[in-house]
Amino acid sequence: MQPSTAFDLVRNAMKNGRVPHAYCLVGDPRGDALALASRIAALLLCEKGGDVAPCGVCDACRRVARGVHPDVLSIGPEKKSRVIGIEAMRETFLPWASEKSFAGGWKVGMVLFADRINASAANAFLKTLEEPPAETLFLLLAPSVDPMLPTVVSRCQKIDLSRGRMPPAEPWRSLVGGILAAHSCESGLRVAATAARLHALFARIADEAEAEVSEELAAQEAADPTAWSPPDRDERGAMVSVKAKERRQAIFQAIQEWYRDLLAAASAAEAGAERPTRSSLCFPEHRDEIVRRAAKIPVRYAMRFVDAAGKLQEKIEDRNLPDQHVFLEAFSYLR
Numbered sequence: 001m002q003p004s005t006a007f008d009l010v011r012n013a014m015k016n017g018r019v020p021h022a023y024c025l026v027g028d029p030r031g032d033a034l035a036l037a038s039r040i041a042a043l044l045l046c047e048k049g050g051d052v053a054p055c056g057v058c059d060a061c062r063r064v065a066r067g068v069h070p071d072v073l074s075i076g077p078e079k080k081s082r083v084i085g086i087e088a089m090r091e092t093f094l095p096w097a098s099e100k101s102f103a104g105g106w107k108v109g110m111v112l113f114a115d116r117i118n119a120s121a122a123n124a125f126l127k128t129l130e131e132p133p134a135e136t137l138f139l140l141l142a143p144s145v146d147p148m149l150p151t152v153v154s155r156c157q158k159i160d161l162s163r164g165r166m167p168p169a170e171p172w173r174s175l176v177g178g179i180l181a182a183h184s185c186e187s188g189l190r191v192a193a194t195a196a197r198l199h200a201l202f203a204r205i206a207d208e209a210e211a212e213v214s215e216e217l218a219a220q221e222a223a224d225p226t227a228w229s230p231p232d233r234d235e236r237g238a239m240v241s242v243k244a245k246e247r248r249q250a251i252f253q254a255i256q257e258w259y260r261d262l263l264a265a266a267s268a269a270e271a272g273a274e275r276p277t278r279s280s281l282c283f284p285e286h287r288d289e290i291v292r293r294a295a296k297i298p299v300r301y302a303m304r305f306v307d308a309a310g311k312l313q314e315k316i317e318d319r320n321l322p323d324q325h326v327f328l329e330a331f332s333y334l335r
Contacts, residue, residue: 003027003036006159010040019044020157021132022140024148027161029076029112029141030317031249036161037110037139038064041072044106044137057223060103066235067242070102076112079318084111089121097133107136114140115147122149129155167282168254172247175201176254177283185335195327201251202323209243245317252313257282258290259309259334263302265294293335305334 006025013019023040027033042054042064054061063069073096075088093109101107111117117125129138129152138156145153167173179197184190213236221228231239261281268275275291278284294302308330315326 001160003032003039003161006036006161007039007043009159011043014043019137021136022129022138022156024114024140024142024145024153024156024158025161026142026145026158028143028249029114030245030313032161033141034112035246036159037108037141040137040139041069041108041110044108045069045071045103057220059227059229062220062231065242066231066239068235068238071105071107072110073097073107074110074112077116082116084113084117084121086118086120086124089117089124094124094128097128097136097138101135105135107133108139109136110139110141112141113143114152115142115144117148117152119149122152126152126155168257169250172201172250173254173257173282176251177258177286180255180258181283181286181289183331183334185332188332191328191331194331195324198251198327199324202248205244205247205251206240209240209247212243213239248317249313252316254282255312256306256309259302259305261286261290262294262297263299263306265291266297266299266302269295270299297335308334 010019010023025033025036027036039054042056042061045060045064046053046055047058047060048055054064056062056065060069064072067074073093075084075093077084078088093111097107097109111125126149132138140148140152140156142148143162145158168176176198179194179201183194216239217230217236221230230236261276261283264276264280265287269291276287278287281287281290283290312326312330315321316323
């Protein structure tokens with residue numbers, strides 16, 4: 001389902017007074033699912049309400065966008081354990097859910113990567129899902145519901161944003177494709193060149209995110225100068241960070257999709273089948289180069305490359321390692 005279609009369903013449910021107590025948004029918890037969850041939160045909390053909600057300019061909408069609204073709480077996996085444990089659920093999330101709304105209306109509780117809730121935390125949460133507080137909406141974001149406790153999933157209305165294998169967003173798909181088509185790990189200089197070019201994309205993303213936030217804030221000030229209250233340094237930094245992460249997601253996805261194309265070509269070569277069609281690839285313009293490389297590696301190597309590419313985002317975004325260092329290390333191995 002397209003995010004816009006999903007949002008319209010939630011809007012209609014709200015108009016008819018039939019908003020469920022929980023949605024399970026199946027999609028990227030850092031990408032489309034998170035964007036939809038934020039938009040739903042703004043819809044419920046917008047000060048203007050009605051057909052104009054979310055307006056994007058009222059104080060509530062701006063706070064939701066900056067991730068600082070007191071009636072929105074999100075939790076996610078702990079950095080060390082990579083799971084959502086009982087402590088976060090019992091000590092933070094559930095006590096907040098039981099409290100009254102700060103603004104006197106709806107509250108929205110988000111669980112990012114809900115597929116990583118461990119059994120004890122899931123059972124504790126289940127009791128609240130069975131008897132939910134009034135005007136409290138829970139949004140569970142997960143790439144898949146398969147690892148989740150079935151009794152938790154059954155108490156949520158599922159919205160599946162997955163659309164099969166989709167190419168990464170442009171212009172990042174084409175830019176990354178060009179970089180990886182020229183990549184070689186045969187020398188340190190070539191590896192360094194790949195890392196530097198990807199690092200340059202990250203720098204460009206940071207500049208674009210900063211410029212976009214500046215434009216949005218200027219528009220908000222122009223729309224209502226008397227009520228305008230500029231965000232402080234930390235709030236502005238958070239706004240820029242969110243936008244930059246959304247764009248970096250396309251970079252990570254493009255790298256992983258390149259190696260999935262390589263895996264598809266290697267699998268076809270090993271099976272003696274025809275090479276992948278252009279329509280089946282995310283990088284059809286580089287099919288000849290992908291097929292050439294795939295002919296030189298066994299499928300088991302191609303599978304390892306896909307796994308290694310998938311870990312780049314975790315190292316850079318979750319572990320906060322310098323991107324250029326991560327790229328240098330990874331592309332010394334990736335072919």
